[in-house]
Amino acid sequence: MTGYVKPAPHEFAANYLFDAKGLAPFFAADSRVKAGGGSQRAEFHDRGERWTVTLYYQEGNVVHPGPRLPTGTEWRLDEMREFRLKVGRHGEEDPVGEQSFNVHITPRWQGMKVEKRDGSVSEYSVPDGIHEAVNVKIQGSNIDFHRYLPLLQSAALAVGIRADYFEEPHEYSNIQDAERYVRVHRDASGPVHAREGPIASMGHLLESDRQGYRKVVQNDDDDHGRNLPGYYHTVTLGPRRIREAFPDHLIPKEVKHYYAREALNQGTDSPLAHPKVGASYQVSRWDGKLGVTPEELAQLERELNQTVLSVLADAGLDVAPSRGPGPFVQDAYFEVETTERGPDPIELDMTRIKSTQESVVIRHLADGLSPVQWESLRTLVTDGGVVSPADIADEHGRHVESVRRALRGIDDLVVREYAKVSLRSNYVAELVHDAVQEAEEAVKRAAETGAKAIRAAEKGMKETMSVFIAWAARHGIDVDDALNQREARMKLRVREPGKQTRRGIKEGFRIWKEAGLPEERFRTAQIQFRNGGIADAWRYLNTG
Template identity: 30%
Template sequence: MTHVAPAPHEFKANLNFVKHGLSPYWALSSLLIDQYDGYADELEFQLQGEMWEVRFSYNSGGIAPRLSDPINSETLLEPKVHLSGDGERKADYHIRPRFAGMQTPDGDRINTPFDRGSMPDEGVNVRIQGSNLEHDEYAQLLPQAIRRLANEAGNGFNPKYIQPRNIHETSNCDEYERYARLRRSMNQKVIGTGGVLQKLHHLLVDQEGVKYSLDVDNEDVVGKMHKLPLRRSAARELPVGNRGKQIKSYLLKNPNSVDETDSTYHPKFGVLFRKSLNGSTVPWSDLDDLRRELDETIINLLYWSGVPTDPDHTTFVPDDHFDAVAHNGPTLRLFDDPTPQLEASQDALLIRQLRELTDSDMEHLRAMTDGGQMHYEEVVGEAETSVSTLYRTLQRCDALLESDNGVVRWRSKKMRQDIKAVCERVEDTVEAAADSAARLMGMDPQQLREKGSAFQSWLNRYGAELIENDHEISQSAHIKVEAVLSRYRSGSGEFIGKVLDYLEVCWAKAGFDKPLDGTLVEYNTGSGYEEIRIGSFKDQRIR
C-alpha cells in the first residue's frame, strides 16, 4: 500500500567530535577573528546543489579559558554558522569547546559528558537547531559551509575535522518533528468530535503518569492549534513505537491572513519527539529509526481517523517543503486502531470495580462525578461520610481514583463519565450483580457469599456476568466476559484457556447444581466477541 511521505520540520540536536580534540575549535575561532574580524553576512555559497545564505558570527559564551589556552579573555568565544536555503530551510550551528573540568568565569563547575572517564579530555560540541532539513543534511552541510568560508578567506581548514563519519556516539537529538499538510476539510476528521485526538485524550491523557491534557485553540478559526502531548507511559498504549510524542494540528498564527489558494491556508499535521516527554534524548545513530516511528505515527493517526493516506492532492496540500508524494523508503506499517480495545479494557476494569463497591464507595464516586478533582474534605462533606471511610474507598477504588496532597481525582475522564451515567441510571446496584448470579444458579444470595466467594471473585476479576435465558430455564449456564482476553498463549491479553481453567476450580468450590460442562462462555477479544462451550472440542483443543 502506498502512503504519502511526511516531511521534516523542527529539529534540535547535539553533535560531539573528539577525534581531533579542540583543534577544530581553535581553527574555526582563528578563521572567524583573524579573517572575518568576528562577523560576516550576505555570503552566498552553493552547497549540495542549493544556494545558501551564510552568516558567520559568535557568542561570548560562559566558559572560562584554562591557563594554557592561547587567549586573553574572560571567556572562550563560541563560533556560530547560520545557513538559510530555499523557502524556510534553515540550520543554525553553535560550535562550543568541551574539555574536562570546565568552569564559568566565577568558578562554577560546568558538567558535560567530557567529565566522564570513558570520554576523551577534549573535543567539540555542535548544537544544531533548524527546520525543514532531513537529519543527515545537518551533518553534511556544516563541514561544506566551513570549508567554503575558509576558501573564501584564502585559508585552509582540515576537511577531516567535522566530517559525518567522525560523529561521536554520545551525539544525540532532543527534538524532531515531521509533518504532512492536510486540507482543512480532511483535518476535521482528525481534530473534530469523535476524531482520533479526542479519543486518545479521552482514553489516555488522565491515566497515571500522564500530566498533560489536550490543548485546543479555536479562537480565530476552528483548528488553529490542537496539541496532545503523550509521555512514554501513554505512548506505549499505541502500537507505533514507545517514545513519548506530541501530536499537533496547527494553522498559521494569523490563519485569516491567506485564502484557499495559499498552501498555508491548510493545517500542518505533525508528530514531535521531545526530550521532555521521554526523560532522555535519542542517540544520533538511532535517528533513522526515530524518523520511521514519527512517519508511521502520522500515517496511522490519519488511517485511524478515516483519512486516506495515499499521496492524493484532494487530501494533502503540497507546500515549499512537503511535496505530497509517495513514500519511497522502508515500508511504513499500518496497525489496527487501538482505541476500541483501550475503551473495552477500561469498560472491563469499570465493571470489575463496580462489583466490589460498598454503599459508601458509591456515595464518594457520586460526589466526584461533577468534576475531575476535589479536595478530600469536599468529597467527605458531599458524601456525608468520614475521612477514614474515604481512605478505604481510595484503597478499594485505586483503579478509578487517585489522591495526591489531599486532592482526589479520577484516573480517567472516561471512567468519570461512565460512573456518572451509572449513578444517573441506577441508585441501588451494589448487590444487584451478585443477587442476579445467585438467582440464576439456584442459590440464595447469602449461600453464594458463603460458598461461592471464589466464583464471585472470578466474575469480578474478569468483568463477567451470568446471562439469563429469556425463553426457558436452561440446564447450562451462559457467561459473558467483558475483560479483553487472548485466543493465543502469546497474545497481549490473558489467555482464554487459563481463564477457563480458573473458572473450573471456582465452579467446583461453589458447589453449583448445574454442571460446568455445556456452559457457554462469550468473551471479549478487543475487536468483538467469541463463543466457546465448556467441554466442546474447541475447548479441549485450546486447553
C-alpha cells in the same frame, strides 16, 4: 497501490557532542572569526543545491579559565566567546527562506565554570569520560534529519574549519526536538480535529487524568480572537501511553493539527490557508534518550511518519492518493508524493481501548471496592491538584501503607509514580466520577428510604411496604408516586435496561405482592429508563 504519502521534515533540534579532537574545533572557529574581522561568509554545494553559511561569534557565559585549563591544556584566548554558523539554502532556490539551521558551538572541559544571570558562578556538569570537547547545538527546519551532519561538515569546510572535526558524534549526543508533517486541505481536515476524532480520542483514552497539564489542547480561535475550527489542536502522549496505540513505538510524541497564524488572511490558493497535521518528538515527556546515529534517526523518522499516517487514516482521509494530491496541499517543503518504502498506517482501535477501560471500571465496581480503595477514588475525582498516597491517608485518617496496598489492588484504574497518584485516563476519571456520584446519590436515597419507612410505620402500613421502599432505593427506582392512587399509571424510573434490571423488577413485584398491594397496578406500571427509553412492566414479568 502506489504507496503512502510521505510526510515532510519540519522542526529539528539536537545536541551533537564531539570529543575526538578535543577543543580543536573551538579554537579553529576562533581563528577563522578573527581572520575574517569578526565573521566569515561562504557558499557551498550539496546534492546539487546551493547553500550559504555565515560564521560569527557571540558573548558567552563560560568563565575564563586563566592561562591553563583544569585539564592541563594551555589557554591562549583573551576573550571568552561562543561561535555560531548560520546555514541555509540560497535565496534563489528557497524564496520562502525557511530551509535553514543554526549551529551553536560551545566548549566543554572537566572543571569548567559558568556565570549565571545573577552573577553567581558554578561548575558546569560535564559527563564523566569527557575530557575536553565541543558541544554543537543544531536547530533547523525543513531539512531531512539525516542531512544535518553532512551539511554541518560542508558548511564548516566552506568557512575554513576542518570537516573531520564533526565526523564522530559522541554517544551522549541526543535529539531534542523533531517534527514531520503533511499539509491537508481545510475542507478535508475536520475529522482529524473533531470532538470524536483521533486527536481528542487519543488524549481522552490514553492520557493520565492529571499528568502535567491537560494534554488535549483544543483551541479554535486564532491569535487575533477570530474563530478558525482546528486552529491549534494537540495531544501529547508519553512512551507508555503511545505504546497503547502504537505497540512497537518507543518515543513520546505530540500529535497536532494547526494553522499558520495568518491563515484567515490567505486565499484558498495559498498553502498557508490550509492546516498542517504533524507528529513531533517530545523529549521532556520521558527519562530516555534518543541519539543521533543513522539507526536512531531512521527510527525517529519511521515513528513520526507512521503516527501522522495513522491519524489521517483513522480520520478517514486517503493516505495513498493514486490520482492528484487527494486531500493534501503541496507547499514549498511538502511535496505530495507517495512512497512504498514508508511504514504502513496502524489502525487506531480507540473503540477497543474505550471498551477495555469501561470493563475495568465496571469489574472493580461489581466485585466491590474496599473502603480505602473507595476513599482513594473519591479523592482522585474531587481533588484537582497533585495527589499522593500520603494526601489520601491524611484526608481519610488512614495509615499511608494501607492506602498504598489499596492502590496496588486497583493498578488498572490508577497510575502510581514518583509518590503521585492519578487515574489512568480522562475517560476512566469520568467513569469513576459518575460512580462516585451514583454512590453519593444512593446514600441520599438510603436516608430518604429510612424516613419513608418510618412514615409508613407511623401510618400503620405493613412492614413489607418498608421492604419495598428499600428495594426501590437499592435499584435506583423512584417510586414517589407508587402509593399515589390518584395517578392513573404508576411509573418506575430506573437506570438502564438489562438482565439486572429485569431481575430487579421481578424481585420488586414479589415484594409488592407480599405487601398486599394490587398486582394489576404494578403490572400496568410504565418503566422509564434514564436514557429516555420506555417499557411496560408486564413485559419484564412475563419473560423467563
